[in-house]
Amino acid sequence: MSQFSAYQNILPLIKYFEQYHPLSKGFIADHVLHCRKVGIKKNKFILSPIDHNASLYFVVRGLVRGFIKDNGKDITTRFSFENETIGAIHHPDHATHHSIEYLQALEDSEVICIPFTLIDSVYSLYPEANIIGRKILSLQYYAASERSILARIPNAATRYKRFAGTKPTGVDRIPLRHLASYLVMRSETLSRIRSKEIRLDQ
Numbered sequence: 001m002s003q004f005s006a007y008q009n010i011l012p013l014i015k016y017f018e019q020y021h022p023l024s025k026g027f028i029a030d031h032v033l034h035c036r037k038v039g040i041k042k043n044k045f046i047l048s049p050i051d052h053n054a055s056l057y058f059v060v061r062g063l064v065r066g067f068i069k070d071n072g073k074d075i076t077t078r079f080s081f082e083n084e085t086i087g088a089i090h091h092p093d094h095a096t097h098h099s100i101e102y103l104q105a106l107e108d109s110e111v112i113c114i115p116f117t118l119i120d121s122v123y124s125l126y127p128e129a130n131i132i133g134r135k136i137l138s139l140q141y142y143a144a145s146e147r148s149i150l151a152r153i154p155n156a157a158t159r160y161k162r163f164a165g166t167k168p169t170g171v172d173r174i175p176l177r178h179l180a181s182y183l184v185m186r187s188e189t190l191s192r193i194r195s196k197e198i199r200l201d202q
Helices: 003-009 011-018 025-034 116-125 127-152 156-166 176-182 187-201
Strands: 036-040 045-047 055-061 064-070 073-080 102-105 109-115
Touching: 003 011, 003 025, 011 025, 011 055, 011 109, 025 109, 025 116, 055 116, 064 176, 073 127, 073 176, 109 116, 116 127, 127 156, 156 187, 176 187
Parallel strands: none
Antiparallel strands: 036 109, 045 102, 055 109, 064 073, 064 102
């Protein structure tokens, strides 16, 4: 693959970074060299616990969910849409290279793999990496806080409405069973809540 083609493949990621800070040529060149875009078919895994947990993923197109298994049952932990990052649980000291989380494409998707080794190296090489990283980390912290709050809301309908308010254009793309798992309710309960919300909006 030519350098130009490699650049074009990760251009969505470059544009994503540029919204937070101007990028140096070296920063861009390192990402062109080490990042790669991958197509994932619907329902296929991007990552599972048997895989080496070596990258963060930027969603170019599609929808990705994170989940764990408990006694054979899927428990959905998160969703990521276009122009969002997602990764399995990764301890910052690299003590473990595997995770209990799975990452699965819920639609035909394209993701850009960003190796954790690259993330570590650009922090020491390029000043803008620290600014961009801090801003992205603050977004991730906010999203994690929202998930924490959501999990503590006792009323099922309130949980759904809060989540729908944070993903107004994407919630209908999530399969019912996965959204019900994420919101800790039965699919039948979620279906009733959504039907009621639709009637109220009419």
